[in-house]
Amino acid sequence: MPAKNALKQYLENSYYHLYNRGVEKRQIFLDEQDYSVFLSYLKEYLIPRNKKDLLNKLSDKNTSYKERDKIIRVLNLNNFFEEISLLAYCLMPNHFHFLIKQKSATSIDQFMNSLGTRYTMFFNRKYKRIGHLYQAQYKAVLIYTDEQLLYLSRYLHNQASASQGNALRGWQEQPSSYPEYLGKRKTEWIKPEEILSYFSKTNPKLSYENFVKSKDYDLSPIIKLTIED
Numbered sequence: 001m002p003a004k005n006a007l008k009q010y011l012e013n014s015y016y017h018l019y020n021r022g023v024e025k026r027q028i029f030l031d032e033q034d035y036s037v038f039l040s041y042l043k044e045y046l047i048p049r050n051k052k053d054l055l056n057k058l059s060d061k062n063t064s065y066k067e068r069d070k071i072i073r074v075l076n077l078n079n080f081f082e083e084i085s086l087l088a089y090c091l092m093p094n095h096f097h098f099l100i101k102q103k104s105a106t107s108i109d110q111f112m113n114s115l116g117t118r119y120t121m122f123f124n125r126k127y128k129r130i131g132h133l134y135q136a137q138y139k140a141v142l143i144y145t146d147e148q149l150l151y152l153s154r155y156l157h158n159q160a161s162a163s164q165g166n167a168l169r170g171w172q173e174q175p176s177s178y179p180e181y182l183g184k185r186k187t188e189w190i191k192p193e194e195i196l197s198y199f200s201k202t203n204p205k206l207s208y209e210n211f212v213k214s215k216d217y218d219l220s221p222i223i224k225l226t227i228e229d
Contacts, residue, residue, distance in 0.1 A: 008140045010105045015087075015143040017152050018112060021095030023135045028123065029093055035175050038091065038119055045111065046189035048081045078114045083107035085191045087149075090156040090176040097156045099149070101194075112138045146198070153195050154212050157181065161212070181208050 022028040029035050084107050088099040102108045120133040143149050160176030179185035180192045200206035 008108075009142050010102075010108060010140070011142065012105050013101070013103060015099070015101050015149055016108060017141040017143060018098040018100060018108065018138055019095060020116070020134045020136075020138040023132050025094055025135070027093045028095070028119075028133055029091060030127070034123065034126075035091055037122055038096075039175065041115055041118055042086065042089075043189055044077055045080050045115065046084060046086055049079045078110065080107060080111045084111050086177075086189060087191050087195060088153045088156050088177045088181075089190075090160045090174060092159060092174055097159070099143075099152055099156060101191075108140055112140070150195060150198060150211070153181075157212050178212070181212075 029038065083103045085101040086098060087101060088097075090097045100108070102111075116134060116138065123133055124130060143152065157176055157178040160174040160178055177187075177190050177192065180187055180190045181196060196208055199208040199211060204210060
């Protein structure tokens with residue numbers, strides 16, 4: 001029998017909960033650098049890339065060899081700016097969650113395979129290990145309703161706020177998109193606007209923050225969409 005949420009249904013212009021965790025539930029983020037590198041890969045995949053400007057700079061005789069190498073690396077990287085919108089994320093010591101919208105039916109698989117392979121190579125090189133880093137292939141769960149979309153975002157951000165992993169060295173919470181939702185940070189490649197549109201900007205009782213912190217924490221709308229034990 002396939003593992004929970006292992007069977008994927010890829011549809012155009014649809015929302016998904018993506019997640020994966022370390023093989024044997026081991027930690028995949030061991031220090032602050034690991035989190036930062038993983039996030040830097042997300043940024044490179046999701047911000048717009050001006051190919052014309054990069055090619056012009058590459059052909060400029062005044063561009064240094066170091067700059068040329070960097071430009072070539074960027075041009076060779078996959079870019080999913082027009083295909084993937086990252087609505088929310090949370091990184092935990094031994095797993096991660098994404099809430100995304102994909103444009104074409106093939107976007108998720110290309111995005112997740114690129115990210116997973118690249119981070120595994122970094123992690124194995126840094127810690128002098130070989131083999132698989134993740135427990136299995138990532139899970140991609142189709143989101144059907146607005147209720148599921150909102151409750152999944154709350155689930156992700158509650159996980160970040162409730163946990164402080166060993167790798168954080170004094171951080172107050174796990175890395176997540178929650179600061180973008182509270183207006184404390186603006187990140188070009190995080191898209192909170194769609195979910196925030198369901199909440200009030202002026203009434204604290206109807207705000208997104210109050211929704212996340214609510215003691216009436218009901219998981220029933222998303223129980224089949226989340227990570228298994």
